[in-house]
Amino acid sequence: MPDVSVRLVAVGEDRRRTLQNLAQLYLHDLSRTGGWDLRDDGTFDGNLLDGCWTESRRHPFLFYAAESLAGFAVVDRRSHDGGREDVWDMAEFFVVNRWRRAGVGRSAARQLLSAFPGDWEVRPFRGYQPAERFWSSVCAEAASSEVVIDEDQSRADARIIRFSVD
Numbered sequence: 001m002p003d004v005s006v007r008l009v010a011v012g013e014d015r016r017r018t019l020q021n022l023a024q025l026y027l028h029d030l031s032r033t034g035g036w037d038l039r040d041d042g043t044f045d046g047n048l049l050d051g052c053w054t055e056s057r058r059h060p061f062l063f064y065a066a067e068s069l070a071g072f073a074v075v076d077r078r079s080h081d082g083g084r085e086d087v088w089d090m091a092e093f094f095v096v097n098r099w100r101r102a103g104v105g106r107s108a109a110r111q112l113l114s115a116f117p118g119d120w121e122v123r124p125f126r127g128y129q130p131a132e133r134f135w136s137s138v139c140a141e142a143a144s145s146e147v148v149i150d151e152d153q154s155r156a157d158a159r160i161i162r163f164s165v166d
């Protein structure tokens with residue numbers, strides 16, 4: 001497939017509904033690996049977007065591929081375990097099925113990583129092969145430091161990949 005143009009937009013609370021809708025698709029995708037059940041109203045319980053409108057360290061983005069809504073991400077200025085305030089954490093990252101394996105995730109991730117230079121962590125879901133392969137490929141390309149993989153002590157289901165971006 002030819003390279004597709006990928007545009008990132010930093011969004012505010014006026015796009016809350018859009019992010020909530022995408023968050024449900026994301027939770028559905030990961031629910032098979034995570035073993036999460038639907039609530040009786042047909043939605044997943046999730047607090048992925050907490051703080052996006054109230055805390056300046058949380059940065060929500062939408063992605064557009066060829067000007068079509070194609071995914072979202074949340075970048076957090078704090079390590080996942082809360083221990084460091086000087087780290088960028090890719091808290092959420094999702095590309096819709098329609099645009100997968102077309103380089104959209106790679107382009108969006110590269111744009112986000114270079115928009116926020118410094119120390120980074122990303123946390124692929126353990127056992128979810130697309131995410132593990134995606135992040136190991138993207139981190140290897142984008143890192144300006146050694147890439148270190150740690151187990152996430154706060155969660156049994158994730159690994160933490162740490163690296164720096166100039």
Ligand SMILES: CC(C)(COP(=O)(O)OP(=O)(O)OC[C@H]1O[C@@H](n2cnc3c(N)ncnc32)[C@H](O)[C@@H]1OP(=O)(O)O)[C@@H](O)C(=O)NCCC(=O)NCCS
Nearest residue numbers: 094095100101102103104105106124125130131133134137
């Ligand atoms: C993981 C995800 C973001 C990948 O997005 P994408 O736009 O399809 O990824 P890209 O097309 O940019 O792929 C870049 C590289 O990642 C790897 N990759 C991506 N998807 C893969 C898959 N399903 N299987 C194996 N490798 C994969 C490949 O190395 C690929 O390079 P290649 O196509 O040249 O072989 C997407 O599948 C997704 O949103 N999944 C559900 C949510 C999720 O897991 N998010 C990550 C949070 S931990």
